[in-house]
Amino acid sequence: MAHAILIVDDDIAIKESVEEFLTLMAYEVKSAENAFQAVDILKNFQPDIVLTDIMMQGMDGLELTRLIREKYDIDVMVMTGYSADYSYEEAINSGASDFIFKPFRFEELNLRIKRMLREAAFKKERDKLLKDMKKLAITDGLTGLFNFRQFFHQIKQEVERFQRYSRDLSLLMLDIDFFKKYNDTWGHLEGDKVLMSMGMIISSCLRSMDSAYRYGGEEFAVLLPETELEEACLVGTRIGANVRKAIFTPEKGVQTSVTVSIGAAQIISGEDVTSFIKRTDKALYRSKENGRNRLTV
Ligand code: GH3
Ligand code: MG
Ligand code: MG
Ligand code: MG
Numbered sequence: 379m380a381h382a383i384l385i386v387d388d389d390i391a392i393k394e395s396v397e398e399f400l401t402l403m404a405y406e407v408k409s410a411e412n413a414f415q416a417v418d419i420l421k422n423f424q425p426d427i428v429l430t431d432i433m434m435q436g437m438d439g440l441e442l443t444r445l446i447r448e449k450y451d452i453d454v455m456v457m458t459g460y461s462a463d464y465s466y467e468e469a470i471n472s473g474a475s476d477f478i479f480k481p482f483r484f485e486e487l488n489l490r491i492k493r494m495l496r497e498a499a500f501k502k503e504r505d506k507l508l509k510d511m512k513k514l515a516i517t518d519g520l521t522g523l524f525n526f527r528q529f530f531h532q533i534k535q536e537v538e539r540f541q542r543y544s545r546d547l548s549l550l551m552l553d554i555d556f557f558k559k560y561n562d563t564w565g566h567l568e569g570d571k572v573l574m575s576m577g578m579i580i581s582s583c584l585r586s587m588d589s590a591y592r593y594g595g596e597e598f599a600v601l602l603p604e605t606e607l608e609e610a611c612l613v614g615t616r617i618g619a620n621v622r623k624a625i626f627t628p629e630k631g632v633q634t635s636v637t638v639s640i641g642a643a644q645i646i647s648g649e650d651v652t653s654f655i656k657r658t659d660k661a662l663y664r665s666k667e668n669g670r671n672r673l674t675v
Contacts, residue, residue: 381495382406382425386416386442387457388434392480396429399484405491413437417445424450427494429487432458432469440464440472447473453494457482518592520570521577529591529599530651536603537651548610548644549654550600551662552580552617555637555670557596564628569596572636575624583617607644607675614640614673622671637671 383405387393393409400407408423410416412434420428428446432439443454455476456469469477475497476490516528524532533549540547554560554576561569573596580590580598593599600617602610621638628634641662645654665674 380404380406381427382408382423383491384416384419384423384425384428385409385430386411386413386428386434386439387431388412389431392431396484396487399487400491403488413439413442413445416442420446420450420452424452426453426498427491428452428454429491430454430456432456432464440468440474443469443472443474453498455490455494518577520573521592522574523577523580523598524589524591526591526593529593529601532589532591532601533651533655536601537645537649537654539603540645544647546604546606546644548602548605548607548642549658550602550610550614550617551593551641551655551658552598552600552614552638553662553666554596555639555666557636560636564634568626568628571628572626575626576621576638579620579624580617583613583620585613588613605644607642610642610644611673611675614642618671618673639665639670640673641665642673642675 383400385393385396385400385407386409387396388411390411393411397407397409406425408419408425410419413430414436416428416430430439430442439456443456446452446454453475454473455478456474457478457480458464459480466477475494478487478490516524518525536547539545554572557569557572560572576598577590577592580600584590584600587604588600588602591599591601600613602613618638618640622635624635626634626636639662641658641660641664643654643658643661649657661674665672668674
């Protein structure tokens with residue numbers, strides 16, 4: 379798709395000649411005779427680049443540049459005559475990406491535009507990569523839940539909130555029952571499918587503030603901010619019931635299911651992250667001891 383450029387210049391001769399040249403270079407071109415007109419056009423049309431004159435009646439090009447950079451992710455190149463008082467520094471400080479002196483050769487303008495487009499594409503790719511990597515760093519690859527690292531990051535923050543503002547905080551720890559046997563019977567890959575489903579089941583039971591983590595191999599944690607123990611137990615019970623209901627088909631003709639043991643706890647005053655986790659883990663251990671497939675506080 380053609381890149382789009384908006385030209386803003388109150389000198390009609392310049393505006394038209396630049397417009398003609400850039401159209402010839404296969405850009406999609408629009409033009410405005412002043413900054414107000416440009417602002418109006420930008421409401422419905424966002425080009426890749428705005429090429430603006432500086433000295434214009436009413437609103438000058440630097441003000442227009444600031445306005446564009448505030449509102450849109452559009453690169454701006456400013457054009458100005460040698461005799462004008464505006465400096466390169468002023469233009470850059472206003473948010474312009476580049477600066478060109480009039481009169482310029484079209485060849486130079488085109489090279490500068492191409493460089494801006496290249497840099498914009500590179501920046502876009504870099505930003506996306508950074509965003510993907512940030513997500514990857516906190517996500518468990520198998521279940522799509524948050525990972526162990528993120529669990530500690532988040533629980534530390536929540537416990538701090540509790541210590542400072544006494545906000546309620548509850549925690550669930552879950553461990554699949556006899557999962558080693560499931561793997562031994564149906565194979566590790568089938569076990570992985572159960573873990574993936576666990577991710578979906580747990581997520582589907584959460585409220586908007588809650589967050590779920592793969593704590594370890596087949597162990598999960600759910601953080602429930604602003605939640606008292608009783609409410610946390612309801613969430614946990616719902617997860618346990620939905621796990622029981624899920625049907626797995628590890629082999630043709632075979633239908634099976636799994637159960638999960640859950641420990642629940644609400645943070646109490648004076649407790650730190652470690653003891654809060656330990657206490658929840660103990661509740662989970664009691665669920666295991668008392669026959670599994672249950673929730674214990
Ligand atoms: P229980 O918890 O009821 O006491 O019994 P269990 O058999 O589940 O015991 P435990 O929690 O100690 O077992 C963990 C098992 O989970 C061991 C391993 O085979 C399995 N496991 C851990 N991580 C993964 C994984 O990423 N994929 C698969 N398929 N299995 C895993
Ligand atoms: Mg002018
Ligand atoms: Mg385990
Ligand atoms: Mg287990």
